[in-house]
Amino acid sequence: MDRLLRSLSRISFRLLAFNALLVFLPAAGVLFLDTYEQDLLEAQERTMAQEGRLLAAAIEATGRFDADDVRRILVQLRQRHEARLRVVDRQGELLADSARLGPRREPDEGPAEPSTSQGERGLLYRLGSLPFRALRRVRMPAAPPVRDAYDGGDRLLGPEIRKALGGRYGATTRLIGDDSPAVILYCAIPVNDSGKVGGAVLVSQSTYRILRTLDAVRVDVFKVFLASLGLAVVLTLVMATTIARPLARLRRQAEAIMDRTGRLRGTFSPSGRRDEIGDLERALADLTRRLADHLAYTESFAADVSHEFKNPLASIRTATELALEADSADERRRFLTMIQSDVVRLERLLSGAREISRIDARLESEERLGVELAELVRGMVEGFRIRLRSSGPQLVLAVADHGLWVSASPERLAQVFDNIIANATSFSPAGGSVTITVHADGPSAVVTVADEGPGIPDEHLELIFARFFSYRPGDAAGGDHTGLGLAIVKAIVEGYGGSVSAANRPQGGAVFKIRLPRAKASAAPETASLSS
Numbered sequence: 327m328d329r330l331l332r333s334l335s336r337i338s339f340r341l342l343a344f345n346a347l348l349v350f351l352p353a354a355g356v357l358f359l360d361t362y363e364q365d366l367l368e369a370q371e372r373t374m375a376q377e378g379r380l381l382a383a384a385i386e387a388t389g390r391f392d393a394d395d396v397r398r399i400l401v402q403l404r405q406r407h408e409a410r411l412r413v414v415d416r417q418g419e420l421l422a423d424s425a426r427l428g429p430r431r432e433p434d435e436g437p438a439e440p441s442t443s444q445g446e447r448g449l450l451y452r453l454g455s456l457p458f459r460a461l462r463r464v465r466m467p468a469a470p471p472v473r474d475a476y477d478g479g480d481r482l483l484g485p486e487i488r489k490a491l492g493g494r495y496g497a498t499t500r501l502i503g504d505d506s507p508a509v510i511l512y513c514a515i516p517v518n519d520s521g522k523v524g525g526a527v528l529v530s531q532s533t534y535r536i537l538r539t540l541d542a543v544r545v546d547v548f549k550v551f552l553a554s555l556g557l558a559v560v561l562t563l564v565m566a567t568t569i570a571r572p573l574a575r576l577r578r579q580a581e582a583i584m585d586r587t588g589r590l591r592g593t594f595s596p597s598g599r600r601d602e603i604g605d606l607e608r609a610l611a612d613l614t615r616r617l618a619d620h621l622a623y624t625e626s627f628a629a630d631v632s633h634e635f636k637n638p639l640a641s642i643r644t645a646t647e648l649a650l651e652a653d654s655a656d657e658r659r660r661f662l663t664m665i666q667s668d669v670v671r672l673e674r675l676l677s678g679a680r681e682i683s684r685i686d687a688r689l690e691s692e693e694r695l696g697v698e699l700a701e702l703v704r705g706m707v708e709g710f711r712i713r714l715r716s717s718g719p720q721l722v723l724a725v726a727d728h729g730l731w732v733s734a735s736p737e738r739l740a741q742v743f744d745n746i747i748a749n750a751t752s753f754s755p756a757g758g759s760v761t762i763t764v765h766a767d768g769p770s771a772v773v774t775v776a777d778e779g780p781g782i783p784d785e786h787l788e789l790i791f792a793r794f795f796s797y798r799p800g801d802a803a804g805g806d807h808t809g810l811g812l813a814i815v816k817a818i819v820e821g822y823g824g825s826v827s828a829a830n831r832p833q834g835g836a837v838f839k840i841r842l843p844r845a846k847a848s849a850a851p852e853t854a855s856l857s858s
Contacts, residue, residue, distance in 0.1 A: 753779030
């Protein structure tokens with residue numbers, strides 16, 4: 327049962343069902359041919375009645391009701407009529423019959439057609455008309471087979487003729503036989519003679535021609551149906567080849583891309599297709615690439631943390647062993663001070679590692695508000711001025727463009743500029759200056775922080791934002807730095823879709839450039855109240 331449900335849910339099966347439905351809907355319109363057939367039969371009866379009235383009027387115009395005059399009128403018609411015309415007197419005796427007046431084409435036989443139409447009408451028609459013939463049997467039960475009731479007799483007294491001899495219009499329908507769905511229509515029109523009914527005109531014609539025309543229409547529709555069905559199958563196969571098979575290939579790649587331990591063993595192979603499936607393949611390939619990069623980053627981060635923890639742990643172990651072996655209290659106190667210093671360093675390393683992990687895991691889910699960048703930087707600069715007072719370098723703020731809004735967490739951006747400005751002030755001399763500028767650059771808001779320190783060695787420019795990297799020449803306090811401040815800056819800025827870079831100034835010192843995407847101006851009024 328599950329296998330059946332899975333097969334029914336396949337895209338190829340659904341495509342076939344949809345295409346077949348589009349084929350069957352027009353084919354179902356053939357059912358309305360029965361209504362059209364009824365309209366044609368009514369039109370045929372009206373035409374027959376009109377022919378009968380014209381013949382009756384012609385007979386009445388002679389002024390007498392005579393068999394010779396009736397036959398002469400029928401001969402003058404020269405078989406231009408389609409129906410069979412017969413004239414009877416008041417007793418129902420046949421006076422004239424258009425079928426007996428010289429050679430003529432029997433209307434009931436219909437026009438001659440090529441013999442190929444009969445063969446074509448055979449199997450193909452029976453196959454296509456099977457549901458319609460079954461419907462006709464349900465709607466119109468079979469009646470006893472009847473041929474022309476008046477063949478072989480000269481006294482015609484059917485019900486329609488009795489009505490006409492009574493001065494009324496008469497009509498009836500009789501079946502031709504078992505093997506034919508056609509019927510014969512009869513209508514009788516009274517003929518007046520000296521103010522009273524002197525006889526009647528009987529008009530008869532089969533519906534064979536109409537039904538054969540409708541049959542031809544049904545056959546043509548069935549041909550179109552078969553061609554459409556074949557085209558639907560072909561289109562389904564093409565669609566299954568271009569849609570279902572690539573999706574199945576993607577499923578196989580997805581099943582084989584990861585092992586049981588959750589490690590990537592491969593990647594999706596993007597194709598050159600320019601449709602939605604090609605876009606999906608390329609998106610999945612990019613997704614696996616970023617996932618692989620993230621896994622590599624996680625493994626590298628774990629290795630870096632392990633490596634950085636080794637040195638203070640080894641120092642703590644050595645100092646502990648030496649403290650246990652020390653003879654004097656001063657030596658033990660010195661070793662305990664070393665242990666305390668290494669513990670503090672471990673705490674800073676652990677705090678920095680935890681912060682980077684938190685940024686990597688939660689930055690996307692943190693609430694973002696509209697932040698006016700110049701106001702945020704101005705507040706940070708004022709805080710550093712109070713903190714440094716007269717002992718540190720001078721902070722210079724230059725705001726070239728106001729109203730630069732970014733979408734971010736104010737606390738995270740404050741963390742970015744705190745680390746950048748703190749790094750710049752730590753390298754700048756006491757009498758120097760740190761210049762912070764805020765300006766717009768197209769769709770980006772840019773903040774630059776330039777110091778007057780020793781600059782960054784060229785070989786370290788690519789490593790300055792690496793985790794646990796710290797370079798402070800001639801600074802004995804360099805061991806107090808974990809090398810995670812600039813790594814945190816890069817993680818936050820790139821998490822917001824921006825970038826951060828470092829370079830050396832020609833006049834000396836380093837310059838850091840932080841670029842963040844600007845928020846839409848329409849969002850600024852709403853976010854301004856949130857940020858304030």
